[in-house]
Amino acid sequence: MSLRSPHPVPNVPRPAESGLRATVEELAAIERPPCSPGERRAAHLIARRLRALGCRAEVEEEPAFSSYARPVGALAVLGALAGLAGGRSPVLGTLGGAVAAAGLADEISYGRQLARRVVDRRRTACNVVAELGDARAPRTLVVMAHHDAAPSGLIFDQRLERRLARRFPHVVERMTENPPLWWAAMAGPVLAALGSATGSARVRRTGAVLSALTAAAMADIASRRAVPGANDNLSGVAVLIALAEALRERPVEGLRVVLLSAGAEEALQEGIRGFARRHFPELPRESTWFLNLDTVGSGRLVMLDAEGPLRMERYDAAFGDLVARCARELGVTLLRGLRSRNSTDGVVPNRYGYPTVCLVSVDEDKLLPHYHLPSDLPEHVDYRCVADAAQLAEAVVRVLAEG
Secondary structure (H helix, E strand, C coil): CCCCCCCCCCCCCCCCHHHHHHHHHHHHCCCCCCCCHHHHHHHHHHHHHHHHCCCEEEEEEEEECCCCHHHHHHHHHHHHHHHHHCCCCHHHHHHHHHHHHHHHHHHHCCCCCHHHHHHCCCEEEEEEEEEEECCCCCCEEEEEEECCCCECCHHHCCHHHHHHHHHCHHHHHHCCECCCHHHHHHHHHHHHHHHHHHCCHHHHHHHHHHHHHHHHHHHHHHHCCECCCHHHHHHHHHHHHHHHHHHHHCCCCCCEEEEEEECCHHHCCHHHHHHHHHHHHHCCHHHEEEEEECCCCCCEEEECCEECCCCCEECCHHHHHHHHHHHHHHCCCCECCCEECCCCCCHHHHHCCCCEEEEEEECCCCCCCCCCCCCCCHHHCCHHHHHHHHHHHHHHHHHHHHC
């Protein structure tokens, strides 16, 4: 199907902000770390809401790991030990640092993630999968969010970033991506291996110190409780509920719509991986699109051009242009040209070759306010921004349905 549709974008109404707020407030009261009883409880609550709105909704349980902090921390410890050992045994230091670096790259780039299989045990993630629209349609749009919430940690403190943004606003204006924090984690074992191989004590010790700092940061995260996660990502779940309400009131033909609220996203995309294993074989790439909604209540709606912790992976330009046209004709402000060094569930269908768009949001400093902090509360969500995302999502549904 060509996305250069001649049809005008329908002038769909904005959902009431009060309804969006009610969804966020109800779910934020549940503590929802990945693969937890709270995640399961939230999943069943979302499924009941969607069934009440006429969706065919199920909670699908998928085997999953519950944390990135433990495997990343273990690999960082290995990097620190390699840096220390490299003074006596260059071969051991080089090998240990190289293994730690390779393991970290695999872990944070959503590869096979072998380290978590060694240091953690499998648990269960709960995905909510709901269908509506035209069940016999040849085209499918999957609209995605996630309902689990992240643990906090000192590394997420934003005070320094805020001060720098206020001090250098011109730099913020020119920024197109956030700092690559995962590179610092990678640097430790890489330097430990390099210093061991070359005989440089300074490089080797620097690698050991950086690795130890990463291990301490991961231990801190692993010890914390989950934050309320109102913006990240109950704002996206609120859009799914609002979209179900809109399509019940104004049904569409010619498009099958799947609403997916994934679990264990905060464990580096565990829930969507389970969805991929179960459903991707039945979803043709040439007639399926993915619209990912993650943290859409920060004030300014953004369509990411690309994302990836180590290597940027671009999102589909043609689908992005369609979404941008919908936003423009609706009068919804949508920033483009930004890229993220974090990772969301959108990376999974994008890597499998599906046309994918990822919608996020930022504030005036191009930051995610209250990101992974206990202050990520319902009262700090910009519900006007969430309403923009919901209105835009419905418009995309209707344009794709027109063919």
